[in-house]
Amino acid sequence: MNLPCKNVKKFIFGKKTKTDFRKHIAIFLVLCYNITIQLLSVNGDVLHDAENGNNISDFINTAFGGETELTMAIKLVEIPRKHSNFPLRVAMGHFATSHSHLNYYIDFTMSKHRLSEARAGAQLLCGQIPSSQIVDTILCLDGTETIGACMASELTRAGYMNMNAHRTIYVVTPEYTSGSQIIFRDNIAPMIVGKHVLILAASVATGYTVKSAIEAIRYYHGIPVGICSIFACAQECEGFPVLSIYNKNDIPEYESHSPRECPFCKAGIPIDGLVNSHGISCF
Ligand SMILES: [Zn+2]
Numbered sequence: 001m002n003l004p005c006k007n008v009k010k011f012i013f014g015k016k017t018k019t020d021f022r023k024h025i026a027i028f029l030v031l032c033y034n035i036t037i038q039l040l041s042v043n044g045d046v047l048h049d050a051e052n053g054n055n056i057s058d059f060i061n062t063a064f065g066g067e068t069e070l071t072m073a074i075k076l077v078e079i080p081r082k083h084s085n086f087p088l089r090v091a092m093g094h095f096a097t098s099h100s101h102l103n104y105y106i107d108f109t110m111s112k113h114r115l116s117e118a119r120a121g122a123q124l125l126c127g128q129i130p131s132s133q134i135v136d137t138i139l140c141l142d143g144t145e146t147i148g149a150c151m152a153s154e155l156t157r158a159g160y161m162n163m164n165a166h167r168t169i170y171v172v173t174p175e176y177t178s179g180s181q182i183i184f185r186d187n188i189a190p191m192i193v194g195k196h197v198l199i200l201a202a203s204v205a206t207g208y209t210v211k212s213a214i215e216a217i218r219y220y221h222g223i224p225v226g227i228c229s230i231f232a233c234a235q236e237c238e239g240f241p242v243l244s245i246y247n248k249n250d251i252p253e254y255e256s257h258s259p260r261e262c263p264f265c266k267a268g269i270p271i272d273g274l275v276n277s278h279g280i281s282c283f
Helices: 005-013 018-051 056-064 109-113 117-124 145-157 208-219
Strands: 068-071 074-079 090-096 101-107 137-138 170-172 198-202 223-233 240-247 271-277 278-280
Touching: 101 271, 101 278, 109 117, 109 145, 117 223, 117 240, 137 145, 145 170, 145 198, 198 208, 208 223
Parallel strands: 090 271, 137 170, 137 198, 198 223, 223 240
Antiparallel strands: 068 074, 074 090, 090 101, 271 278
């Protein structure tokens, strides 16, 4: 069957007149206008909210007088209180983790993923570890592998003792089962078995995650020797001092509640975002 291109077009689109063409152009222009109006109204809402101080960063900015930087739906403020090369970035609001509800979200993104900050953090943490401490392995929780690698470099450079066969430090991350239990595969387990394991976490608030890490190390016949954290509410966990760069004194208003006893939930304040070790998902 012979179907020339011209006939196929006519079959599909029908015969177009000049009037039809003008109609299509008009419809296209109306659609463009509507889309533009919608975009402008969205921007207008954001500007309106910002002008009325509805953004949580405005409150933090007033409280701390720090500089702000935009990350998606929340603005973070740097607290330049202690370490200018390793600042603490926070946002105030009502945030939920799997175990607790918080009035501050602490953002560790740059600390964990920017090499210059990770190095600075590693130096600050290593400076607190006793020189007699044996470290064979650093178990990095909460995605702190970059800091862990920098710590391993710092500790080996500074001549800290390690007892493993290769006189080096292993940097490992845990694997979690669907029930949130830590497991180590057969290829990773030898870096735990009989090794002096230092735990590195981004934050120690309830201590729940660190406790499960200590249990896992012991289960695999490792020797937990200490806990390091960027931020910590607790000074001690399972008999180990928690060495941290920042603590609760740096955010005196920091509150952590169990979800059932959260005063913000009881007051009907909506949750601003869900927080886990990867970061935050804002509502
Ligand atoms: Zn709550």
